[in-house]
Structure formats: structure tokens, C-alpha cells
Amino acid sequence: DSGVTQTPKHLITATGQRVTLRCSPRSGDLSVYWYQQSLDQGLQFLIQYYNGEERAKGNILERFSAQQFPDLHSELNLSSLELGDSALYFCASARSNYGYTFGSGTRLTVV
């Protein structure tokens, strides 16, 4: 157990729908990062939050949004889902400049 908790582990939904992925960071970590990993693709950075504030934005679609709450958990909202959004979504947390600890990921399948 890495200490970073992601739910749900698996999600199957239809095109056009909206889903919310949840992440609880490791205790003491203020930064939360979201990444998307499509089949045979590398980890693509989506967005970073630090202590409730957005810090960096990557290749995140306008249909996607995220937030970090006062208790530091974060949610990634994906709307108007398309088949191409099917991927593994990872959350990671960090305390300093020593890399991340990843959650186990959410596998999203859009049908």
C-alpha cells in the first residue's frame, strides 16, 4: 500500500457521460498530480494541485476539470466522455522535490 488511495479501481461508462475520480494523498503530502496513461502511451501530465490551489496545467482537455479540497483529497471530473478517453488515470502525491508516490490508478473504459 503506497498510502495514496484512488477510487474507484475500475469504471465502465457510456459515451457522453460524466464521471468523477477520487484521490486521497499520502498523509503529509500537500501536492496532488493527475496523469493519464492510454494504451501504449506514456504518462501524460494533466494537472497539479498544491494545498488546495492549482499549480500547473498540462494537456488537460476542457471537458476535464479537477479540484483539491481542504482535507487535501482531490477529484478529477471527466465529462462528455469519448471512446478515446478510455485510459488508466493515476493520481500521485508528493511532499518535496523527491518524486511521487502513485496511487493504484483508475481504469476507465468508455463504451
Add this chain to the structure above:
Amino acid sequence: GQNIDQPTEMTATEGAIVQINCTYQTSGFNGLFWYQQHAGEAPTFLSYNVLDGLEEKGRFSSFLSRSKGYSYLLLKELQMKDSASYLCAVWITGGGNKLTFGTGTQLKVEL
């Protein structure tokens, strides 16, 4: 922009040594990480280099040359369980601190 290159695939024999190379061109460099990722699972931390030179940790070693924008991961006494994807990632500072990942090297260990 950021550019990280590593070979797509490598094959090696159980008990042998393999070296996985990574070259990068980035701004705001603040360290290089190697992660291991088994299919469908979360990446797990292997090593971190911020200064030039070799860092050794058991069967795994990682080398960094900042002037050349080059790193390698050395795996000794290969085991079947080492079959996985190995991700090179650069820690970027400025505009939010984050890891930028290469697309990964899929290592297959054969008998």
C-alpha cells in the same frame, strides 16, 4: 519544450545485465527519476539522481550526466520478475514542480 527519449523495447536473458538509456532536453531540470511499471499497475520508484555520477541500490544502479542530458538504468542479475516497463522521468521546476515522463522502455526477460 521538454523532450525525453528512451528505447521502446529491449530483450535480455535471465541472469544477465541490461542497460536502459535515457536522453533528455529540458529546462528547469532538478533531478532524474527511474520508475518501474508492470502492466496495468502503478509506477513504483526505483532511483533518483540529481548530481552527476552513479547511484547504486542493490541490483539496480542509475547514472546521470547533466552536461550531456543523459542517464541510464543498469539492472544486474536479471530475474523474470524484472520484465516490465521502465520509465525515465525528469523533475521540472518552474510553473509548478512536476515529473515529465518518457514513453518507457518495455523490458522482456527471457530464459
